[in-house]
Amino acid sequence: SPSNGSSRTLSASEMYLFDTGGQYLDGTTDITRTVHWGEPTPLQKEAYTRVLMGSIDLSRLIFPSNTAGGTVESFARRALWDVGLNYGHGTGHGIGNFLSVHEWPVGFQSNNVPLAAGMFTSIEPGYYRDGEFGIRIEDVALVVEVQTKEKPFLTFEVVSLVPYDRNLIDLSLLSPEQIQYLNSYYKKIRERVGPELQRQQLEEEYQWLQENTKP
Helix, strand or coil: CCCCCCCCCCCCCCCEEEEEEEEEECCEEEEEEEEEEECCCCCHHHHCCCCCCCCHHCCCCCCCCCEEEEHHHHCCCCHHCCCCCCCCCCEECCCCCCCCCCCEEECCCCCCECCCCCCCCEEECEEEECEEEEEECCCEEEEEEEEECEEEEEEEEEEHHHHCCHHHHCHHHHHHHHHHHHHHHHHHHHHHHHHHHHHHHHHHHHHHHHHHHHH
C-alpha cells in the first residue's frame, strides 16, 4: 500500500506497469499492461516489443493434446532470448473461478499438469531492469481444440480484451504473422467491447478504444 513515506508521483517520462483484476459472477480477470505516456527509450521499446512477440507466439501456438505447459513455455521467451534478455518468473498460472486467482495445478512450470481443453491459464512474459523499468504483458487464455489436417490439436484463445500500448511497439521487429494476429485481436476487441461502451453511453472511452485498436 502507498504511504507518505514511500509513495512518489508518477511521471510521463517513465514506464508504468499495472496488474489488475477481480472476481465476478461470470469469471475471474487477471490482466497486466505496461504503458509509457512519453517518449520511451530504444531499449524500452525493443524490450516491450519482444515481450509482446513472446506473448503472441505462445498464444497462437498449435500443439498436441496432453502437452505439458513447461514444454511450450520457451515460445514466450524466444524473442527475448534472441538478444540475450530473459525474465525470472513463471510464464503463466491457472485462473480459478471463486477460488485462487493463481490456481494450481494448471500452468507452465515443469510440475504442472498437461494442458487440456477447457483450462484457463495466464500468459505473462516480461522483462525487468532493476532500478530502471519493468515490463509485463499478461492475458487470460482458454485452452481450446483446433482441427489440424490429421486430428484435433490444442491452441489458446485469449479472452482478455484490452489493447496493448501502441507507443511501445516497434513494428519493424514483428513478423507478418504477428501483425496479422494483432489486427485480428484488435478487431475482436472492437466487436465485443465497442458496443458495450456505446450501450453505456461512454463516448470518450469508445473513442479511446477506436483509436487504440486501429489496424
